[in-house]
Amino acid sequence: MVKDPVCGMIAKEEFKYEFKGKIFYFCSNLCKNEFKNSPDKYLKHGHKSYHDEEIKQRRIAYFSMEIGIDSSIPTYSGGLGILAGDFIKSCADLKVPLVAVTLLYEKGYFIQKLNAQGIQQELPVQWNRKDFLKPLSNKVSIKIENRDTFISAWQYDVVGVSGYSIPIIFLDTDLEENSEYDKGLNDFLYGGNQWYRLLQELVLGIGGVRMLHSLGYSGIKKYHMNEGHASFLTLELLNEMKRNKDSKLDFEAVRELCVFTTHTPVPAGHDQFPYDLVNNALRGFLPSGVLKMLCGEEQLNMTFLALNLSKYINGVAKKHGEVSRSMFPEYSIESITNGVHSFTWVCDSFKILYDKYIPDWKNDSFSLRYALSIPGDKIWKAHQEAKNGFIDYVNEKTGSEMDYKTLTIGFARRAASYKRADLIFSDFDRLIKIANDAGKIQFIFSGKAHPQDGMGKDLIKRIITASKRLEGKIKVVYLENYDMELAKLLVSGVDLWLNTPRKPQEASGTSGMKAAHNGVPSLSILDGWWIEGCIEDITGWSIGTPQNTQSNDQQDASSLYDKLEFAIIPTFYNGREYWINMMRHSIAINASFFNTQRMVQQYVLNAY
Numbered sequence: 114m115v116k117d118p119v120c121g122m123i124a125k126e127e128f129k130y131e132f133k134g135k136i137f138y139f140c141s142n143l144c145k146n147e148f149k150n151s152p153d154k155y156l157k158h159g160h161k162s163y164h165d166e167e168i169k170q171r172r173i174a175y176f177s178m179e180i181g182i183d184s185s186i187p188t189y190s191g192g193l194g195i196l197a198g199d200f201i202k203s204c205a206d207l208k209v210p211l212v213a214v215t216l217l218y219e220k221g222y223f224i225q226k227l228n229a230q231g232i233q234q235e236l237p238v239q240w241n242r243k244d245f246l247k248p249l250s251n252k253v254s255i256k257i258e259n260r261d262t263f264i265s266a267w268q269y270d271v272v273g274v275s276g277y278s279i280p281i282i283f284l285d286t287d288l289e290e291n292s293e294y295d296k297g298l299n300d301f302l303y304g305g306n307q308w309y310r311l312l313q314e315l316v317l318g319i320g321g322v323r324m325l326h327s328l329g330y331s332g333i334k335k336y337h338m339n340e341g342h343a344s345f346l347t348l349e350l351l352n353e354m355k356r357n358k359d360s361k362l363d364f365e366a367v368r369e370l371c372v373f374t375t376h377t378p379v380p381a382g383h384d385q386f387p388y389d390l391v392n393n394a395l396r397g398f399l400p401s402g403v404l405k406m407l408c409g410e411e412q413l414n415m416t417f418l419a420l421n422l423s424k425y426i427n428g429v430a431k432k433h434g435e436v437s438r439s440m441f442p443e444y445s446i447e448s449i450t451n452g453v454h455s456f457t458w459v460c461d462s463f464k465i466l467y468d469k470y471i472p473d474w475k476n477d478s479f480s481l482r483y484a485l486s487i488p489g490d491k492i493w494k495a496h497q498e499a500k501n502g503f504i505d506y507v508n509e510k511t512g513s514e515m516d517y518k519t520l521t522i523g524f525a526r527r528a529a530s531y532k533r534a535d536l537i538f539s540d541f542d543r544l545i546k547i548a549n550d551a552g553k554i555q556f557i558f559s560g561k562a563h564p565q566d567g568m569g570k571d572l573i574k575r576i577i578t579a580s581k582r583l584e585g586k587i588k589v590v591y592l593e594n595y596d597m598e599l600a601k602l603l604v605s606g607v608d609l610w611l612n613t614p615r616k617p618q619e620a621s622g623t624s625g626m627k628a629a630h631n632g633v634p635s636l637s638i639l640d641g642w643w644i645e646g647c648i649e650d651i652t653g654w655s656i657g658t659p660q661n662t663q664s665n666d667q668q669d670a671s672s673l674y675d676k677l678e679f680a681i682i683p684t685f686y687n688g689r690e691y692w693i694n695m696m697r698h699s700i701a702i703n704a705s706f707f708n709t710q711r712m713v714q715q716y717v718l719n720a721y
């Protein structure tokens with residue numbers, strides 16, 4: 114379909130006009146004549162100036178320390194980054210005028226190798242940014258310890274379903290003119306010591322704002338900080354306004370511009386820096402009294418900074434909003450529950466199924482509710498296809514001879530100790546008895562531990578040890594190097610998705626939402642999103658009771674075993690129709706809601 118360049122309506126074959134060797138089509142003679150009289154007026158859209166206009170129209174700047182768009186761009190470590198990527202994808206689908214800012218990590222997070230004892234080895238990721246990102250010519254600098262640290266940028270365009278694109282600006286300090294140390298600032302995500310991290314966050318916050326302005330993004334009305342890592346942007350905005358208005362620090366004006374999403378329900382998880390480090394880096398960027406007023410007396414707390422200078426603040430699930438309000442009672446904190454990008458996380462066999470029964474699902478995640486009308490045998494067949502493919506993959510990788518028919522339980526996420534990946538192995542005798550009496554089960558695990566997280570690494574070792582202890586009785590494998598690609602295979606290729614965090618530490622959790630998009634029900638502790646997503650025996654099963662606010666390992670394990678023994682295993686083997694109905698409800702009730710399309714709409718309405 115060709116559009117009339119004058120009025121933008123559909124053009125017709127018969128109203129054509131040749132100009133400078135090119136044929137133009139119009140809707141009518143009226144428009145054709147208008148064009149003939151002043152063609153220059155209507156040609157300018159094809160030019161560069163159109164792009165510049167587009168840039169200026171971006172109204173929201175979204176800052177995130179990590180963004181995960183695709184497993185081939187290794188600039189993420191886990192849920193936070195993938196959430197950011199999914200959010201941006203839905204912004205592109207919905208044409209939300211947003212630009213995103215993050216750091217470029219030349220060596221990524223890391224590649225995980227596990228030896229026979231389950232000891233994690235970390236290798237740098239080899240990737241060539243030139244294969245994915247386009248270099249921009251702009252350069253800005255920030256002053257660190259009185260020296261100039263220069264920053265350049267690369268761009269990646271996320272293109273939505275209707276062709277609208279969202280630029281992601283990756284900041285890069287690996288430049289000739291920088292010191293060796295500064296060149297390395299974008300080597301690793303969450304690597305190095307506190308000083309390294311502080312400088313990275315200065316590059317992101319202060320450098321990011323400067324880069325946006327240098328690139329011509331002049332119409333930004335909201336700066337959205339995805340977690341506190343980006344809070345330094347508020348200081349740059351304060352200073353910038355002061356420079357422009359030649360006046361005092363205008364806190365209210367900055368607050369008007371800022372939105373803050375917190376993701377961490379435990380105080381220790383919030384970034385803090387000693388003031389001598391900060392002062393040494395910033396050297397009077399702002400008076401130290403003002404810094405302390407905004408960021409706390411003892412240490413510079415990035416969360417306080419964001420809380421104090423944001424007009425809209427939110428947690429990432431209803432419960433997490435509550436927990437955040439109790440941690441920071443002086444602030445007004447809302448909640449917007451996380452989601453995942455539907456098109457990204459639905460596996461191929463379910464894509465085909467949805468295309469057939471819910472043709473509009475790619476444009477409209479809410480329409481996944483019509484999954485209720487998909488015939489059960491078709492759902493089962495699509496799942497079997499995903500499962501068989503995944504079991505083949507696992508067997509090929511590990512030689513573990515997993516079985517196609519056995520109830521397969523998946524657990525994969527960052528190996529952080531609060532996630533208690535080994536809760537299922539609390540009582541070997543009971544687990545073995547369940548597998549013998551109630552029905553066969555097998556387990557597939559995956560997840561990286563942060564290089565400096567000894568407890569996380571021990572957790573991986575304990576699972577590998579358990580897998581050996583269970584040899585010949587229950588099959589357990591641990592897949593190396595969990596990333597987005599593997600995550601998609603896992604959430605669609607298992608029968609049940611398990612999550613056992615210690616309350617109330619799971620702010621939201623998103624992998625269970627990915628599973629729901631593939632018709633996979635969850636068995637999970639009632640924390641984070643699952644409080645909202647769990648309808649017992651319909652979308653999955655809960656572990657423990659809603660009343661318990663603190664987790665007790667023993668009670669949780671026993672509840673987990675009860676659910677497996679008395680509800681899940683019997684339903685899987687003897688109530689297949691019922692099971693398939695639960696798969697259907699996971700899609701219709703949960704995927705239709707826990708997606709980033711709904712989430713972006715809430716941010717646009719409430720936060721922007």
Ligand SMILES: *Cc1c(COP(=O)(O)O)cnc(C)c1O
Pocket residue numbers: 190191192193195525526527595596597600601621622623624625627
């Ligand atoms: C979705 C995802 C996560 C986050 O999972 P949670 O359940 O929120 O912990 C982490 N890593 C990868 C690779 C993912 O795809």
